[in-house]
Amino acid sequence: MTLWLTLLGMALVTFALRAAFLVLPPGIETPPLLKRALRYVPAAVLTAIWAPEVLVQNEQLPAGVVAIAVAWRWRMTFATIIAGLLALHLFAWLM
């Protein structure tokens, strides 16, 4: 029951976020503060998702640094994942 309730809640909340501004009738302006606040959401939330897994005292930290460098330089998700996983195993072996 909890599982179904959770699933339904997640689906509704997620679709509501996606649809929020697309279903607004034309002519309604986004409040400026909300617009400015929303600009920081992806950087803040995405970083908060990965930081706890990377900022720890073992091989995940240097592997994360490698992944950040690869992502910064090449902007390719697959290359970032491969480089990060290889670095993880390399540093686990070295450390």
Next chain:
Amino acid sequence: MLLGIIPFGVITGVAMVASGIPPLVAMLMSILVFAGASMVASAQLLASNAPALMIVLTTLIINLRFMMYSASLRLHFADAPLGRRLAVAYLIADNVYGLMLGRFAEHPDDPGKYEYFLGAGLVVWAAWQAAVLGGILIGAGVPAAWRLEFAAPLAFIAISIPFLRERATIVAALAAGAAVVLTSELPFRLAIVAAAATGIVAGLVFERKRA
């Protein structure tokens, strides 16, 4: 682009099944929610018996970025029929939004915006669902020694970096990262709520100071 979401989709499927969600419900969740990070987080929370409301709140914060994409895409689709706008809404994802921005940010008046978004969105959607299905079927079959679960944070590193184009967004990311580590003792991933709020406020304050 597609190569990146496939390993992430696979580990999302693996994570859901590993946390005890029945395979069919996991697939249904993937189709209805269609947001990987929130599904991985929810799987972990479900396994630790977190209350449903807590899981939905975490989902809200993790997926709050879709609201920003929604606001940004409104510039391109405000005049489209409602059905098309709802289709766009359902297909919003980090990489689809990235593709759209890359193609139309500088040329907002080019034709074929809806077709482009729908095409990119459906390809990403199908690849994602196939990857999740693969992960669900593999289940616990991936050797733990491969440490494939680390692919999830790696995918998010790759997705987050392109957003760090100006100082204010970098400040927001650094503040959020620091906050999530400092509040990691909070139960039920409330740290992510604290981090999101800290990052947004830090970005706004920094922007105001410079103005």
